[in-house]
Amino acid sequence: MNLKLTVTLQARLPTKYGDFMLHYYQTNQDEKEHLALVKGDVSKQENVPVRVHSECLTGDIFGSRRCDCGEQLERALQFVENSGCGVVIYLRQEGRGIGLFDKLKAYNLQDHGLDTVDANLALGHLADEREYDIAAAILVDLNIRSVLLLTNNPAKIEALKKLGINVVQRLPLEIAANQDNIDYLKTKAVKMAHLFNKTDSLNI
Secondary structure (H helix, E strand, O other), X not given: OOOOEEEEEEEEEEOOOOEEEEEEXXXXXXXXXXXXXXEOOOOOXXXXXXXXXXXXHHHHOOOOOOOOHHHHHHHHHHHHHHHOOEEEEEEOOHHHHXXXXXXXXXXXXXXXXXXXXXXXXXOOOOOOOOOOHHHHHHHHHOOOOOEEEEOOOHHHHHHHHHOOOOEEEEEOOOOOOOOOOHHHHHHHHHHOOOOOOOHHHHOO
């Protein structure tokens, strides 16, 4: 099935970080609602700061310390606000694409000694099942010519490039480790090749 954005809508969204235009998207690929928070006029612009953020209810809403997701989202929104122009795309692919129910089952496996990758594999999933075609379609819809991608994940960069997005630079988005997420961050660095400048803080 060729991906198409089937429903779009925009509304002004004032937040504690600043004022954004919230773009609502639905596609012919799923029944989920995907979002883009847009700051400034990004149409036909080069080097637009962009964060492609996958939904993490536990981190984004409840402030879970098991991951760095919520803090990354906050940091990205603040960065875009400070830049005066940019986009935070919010994709509805919870738990690296495995859904909330299996993500919580993975949490229980992690509490019994598995890391985040092995827990996903034990549940019959891939280590990371996220896809970025919807994000690419949103960037095309916003008419952005090139992006500076806020990420530590080189696989995300490569996926977007393969989908035709001109990613000209990676902007690190590192969050300080805590006692609840340090093993999670180590696993991302060692097993998923995420890039961290401060690996000494992870003892790897």
